[in-house]
Amino acid sequence: MTSRSAPAEDHEPDPRRWTALTVCLAVGFMTLLDVSIVNVALPSIEKGIGASSADLSWVVSGYALAFGLFLVPAGRIGDARGRKTTFIVGLILFVLASAACGLATGPLTLVIARLVQGLAGGILSPQVSGLIQQLFRGAERAKAFGLFAATIGISTAVGPLLGGVLIELGGVEHGWRYVFMVNVPIGAVALVAAVKLLPSRDAGTLQPLRASSFDPVGVVLLGLGVLAVMLPLVQEQQWQGSAKWLLFIPAALLLAAFVLWERRQGARGHQQLVDLSLFSMRSYTLGCVIGTVYFAGFTTIFFVYTLYVQQGLGYSALQAGLAVMPFAIGSAVSARVGGSIVGRFGRSLVAVGLAMVLVGMIGAVVASVIVPGSGVGWAAAVPLLIAGVGSGFVISPNVTLTLDDVPVKRAGIAGGVLQTGQRIGSAAGIALVGAVFFAQIADSRGDFAPAFQLGLSVAAALVGVGLLIAVVDAVTARSGQTTESVAA
Template identity: 85%
Template sequence: MATQTPSAATEEYQPDPKRWTALAVCLVVGFMTLLDVSIVNVALPSIEKGIGASSADLSWVVSGYALAFGLFLVPAGRIGDARGRKVTFIVGLVLFVAASAACGLASGPLTLVIARLIQGIAGGILSPQVSGLIQQLFRGAERAKAFGLFAATIGISTAVGPLLGGVLIQLGGEQHGWRYVFMVNVPIGVIAFVAALKLLPSEPAAERQPLRWSSFDPLGVVLLGLGVVAVMLPLVQEQQWKGSAKWLLLIVAAVFLAAFYFWERRQGRREQQQLVDLSLFRLRSYSLGCIIGLVYFAGFTTIFFIYTLYVQQGLGYSALAAGLAVTPFAVGSAVSARIGGALVGRFGRSLVAAGLLMVVVGMLGAVVASLIVPGHGVGWAAAFPLLIAGLGSGFVISPNITLTLDEVPVKRAGIAGGVLQTGQRIGSAAGIALVGAVFFARVADNPRDWASAFQVGLSVAAALVTVGLIIAIVDAVTARSKESRESVPA
C-alpha cells in the first residue's frame, strides 16, 4: 500500500467547516467598500453646503477614492499571497474604518479628500483579499456559487448605494447628513472586524513568504500614480487654476507614463515583479478587453456623478429623490449582470457590444428626456432610458471580464485580473475628472443652466462608451470572420 507524502497531504483540500460564515464576512466587507463608490454621489451637494467644498473638491472626493483603490489592488494582492490574507484583510479593514470615521468627522475639504484617498487605499487592500479568500476556502461547484454570491453583492451594492445615501442624508439633515454616509461604515466595520478574527482562516507561518520592497514594484506604482494624477489635475482644477499653463501638466503626464512603460519593460526583462505585466497585452483578447474596461468605466461611472448633481443643485431634488432618480440604472445593472454571466459563453464579445450599444442608447435617451421634459419632471422622463443603460451595463462588466481573462494562463490569472481592475478604477478616476471638468465649466458659464451642463457632460460620457463599443464590434466581427475561415475545409 502506497504511503502519502507530506506534501501531497498538505495539498489535499480539506473543506473549512466555517467557510460559509467566513464568506459572509467577506461579502459584508466587500459590500461596504463597493458601496462607497456609489453612495457618495448623492452626498456631494450636502458636502458642498456642509464644508464649503468647491467643484474640484467634489471631483477629488469621488475620483480620488477610485484612483487610490486601483493603484493598490495589485501590490495588496501580493502582500496577501505572501504574508497571509487574514492579516492583510484585517489591516485593510481597520484602515478603512478609521478612514471612514475621518471622512465623517472632516472639518474641511482638504481633510475630507485626504481621508477619502486613505479610504481608497484601504479598499484596494481589501478587495483582492476577498477574492483570494474565496479561492482559498472553496473548490469546484462551491467556488462557483461563492463567486456568484460575490457578483450578486457587487450588483446589490451598486443598486442600494444611491438610495441608502439619500435615506441617510434625509435622516441627518441637508447640512450634516453627508457625515452619516461615511460614519455608517464604523459600526459595520467593527462587527466585521470581530467576526474576521474568529472566522477567517489563518495561514500557517511556514507558508508565509518574505517580503521585500521589490516585491511590490513601488517605483511602478509611483510612476503610474504620478502620470494619472498629472492628467487629472488640469481637468479637476480647470475652474480653480486660471490660464492655460495648467495644460503643460499633460506633458509631465506623458513623461511619467512613458517612464512607467519603460520601467515595466525593464522589470519584465529582468524577471522581477511588475505592477503591470506588459507581456499579457500580447494576448489580443486581453488587451482589447482591458481597453474596453478602461473606457467603459471612464464613461458609465460619471452618470451617477453628474446626474445627482444636476437634479439636486439644478432642480432642487432632495438627496432621497436624487437616489431614487438614479436607481433605475443600478437596478437594471444588478438584474442583467446575472443573465450576462450565463449568456457570455454563447455570444462572446457580441454580447458586450450589444450591452455597450444599450448603454449608449440609454445615455443619449436620458439627454433627450431632459430636453423634452425640462424641469422637475426629468427624473420620471429619464427613468426608462437609465433602465435601458443599466440593463446594458450588466451585459458589459462581468462578460467583458470573463472574455478578457479567457486566454490568460491560470498561473497568471491573479495578476491579470488585478491589472484589469486597476485599469477600470483608473478609468473611473480619469472619466470623472474629464466629464466633471466639462460639466462644471458649463455651469460656470451659465450658473442657471444645469440642464445644459448635464446634457453636454452625459454626451461626453456616451462618447467614451462609444469608443468601447467600436472596439467590441471590431473584435466580434474579426472573431466571427476567423471562425468562418477555420470552418472552411482545406
C-alpha cells in the same frame, strides 16, 4: 506529507468557510458601496463644508484612483504575508478613514481621508477574492464567486438609495457625515468576526516581504502619471490660464517611464505592477481597453445626474437616489443573465450591452430636453433602465472574456491589472466629465441642464469608443471563424 499540488478532491474544506464568506461579502459590500453611495451626498458636502467643484471631483475620483493603484500591490502582500492579516489591517484602516471622512472639518481633510479610504479599499478587495479561492474548491468556489458578483450588483443598486435615506435622516448640512460614519459600526462588527472566522496561514508558508516584491517604483510612476493627467482637468475652474495644460507633458513622460520600467522589470524576472506580456494576448488587451474606457464613461452617470437633479432641479438626496435606481436595478438583474450567456455569444454580447448603454445615455439627454424641469426624473427612468440592463451585459461578460485565454497561474495578476484599469478609468473619466460639467455651469451662469446634457454626451462618447472596439473585435472574430470553416 501532503503535496501542494494535491487534487481538489483531497482538499479538506474549512468547516467555517461559509460564515467566513459572509464576513468577506459584508466587507466587500461596504467598500464597493462607497463608490456609489457618495454621489448623492455631494450637494450636501458642498453645503456642509463649502466644498468646491474640484473638491467634489476629488472626493469621488480620488477614492477610485487610490483604490485602483493599490489593488495589485496589496494582492501581493496578502499572498506573501497572509490574507487574514492583510484583510484585518485594511479593514482597520478603512474604518478609521471612514470616521475621518465623517468628522472632516474642511474639504482638504475630507479629500485626504477619502484617498486613505480608497487605499484601504484597494487593500481589502484582492483579499476577498483571494480568500474565496483559498476557502473553496470546484462547484463551491463557483457558487461563492457568484455570491460575490451578486454582492457587487446589490451594492451598486442600494448605494444611491441608502445614501439618500441617511442624508434625509441627518439633514442637508450634516447628513453626508452619516454616509461615511455608517461604515464604523459595520466595520467594527466585521473586524471581530474576521479575527474569529477567517483562516490563518501556517507560519511556515509565509514569505519574506521585500519592497521589490510589489514594485513600488511602478506604483509611484503610474500614480504620478495619472495624477498629472487628472490635475488640470479637476482644477480647470480653479487654475486660471492655459499653463495648467502643460502638465500633460510630464504626464506623458511619467507614463512612458512607467512602461519602460515595467519592461525592464519583466526582462529581469522581477515583479511588475503591470505584467506587460499579458498584452500579447489579443482578447486580454481588447478587454482591458474596453473595460477602462467603459468605466471612464458609465461611472460618471451617477456623478453628473445626481448633481443635476439635486442642485439644478431641487431634488432631495432621497429623490436623487430613487432617480438613479432604474440604472442600478437594471444592471444588478442583467449582470447575472450576462454571466450565464456570455459563453454562447462572446464579445457580441458586450457590444450589444455597450450599444444599450449608449442608447440609454443619449435617451437620458433627450429626456432632459423634452421634459425640462422636475419631471426629468420620470422622463429619464426608462432610458436609465435600458442603460442599466446594457451595463449588466458589459461588465461581467467582459471580465470573463478578457481572462478567458489567460493561464491559470497568471489569473490573479491579470485580474488585478484589469481592475486597476477600471478604477483608473473611473477616476480619469470623472475628472474629464466633471471638468466639462462644471465649466458649462460657469459658462451658462448656473444653468445645470446644458451642463448635464454636455457632460453626459461626453460620457456617452467614451462608451461609444468602447462599443467601436467591441464591434471590431466581434466582426474580426466572426470573420476568423468563417475563414477557418471554409479552410476546413
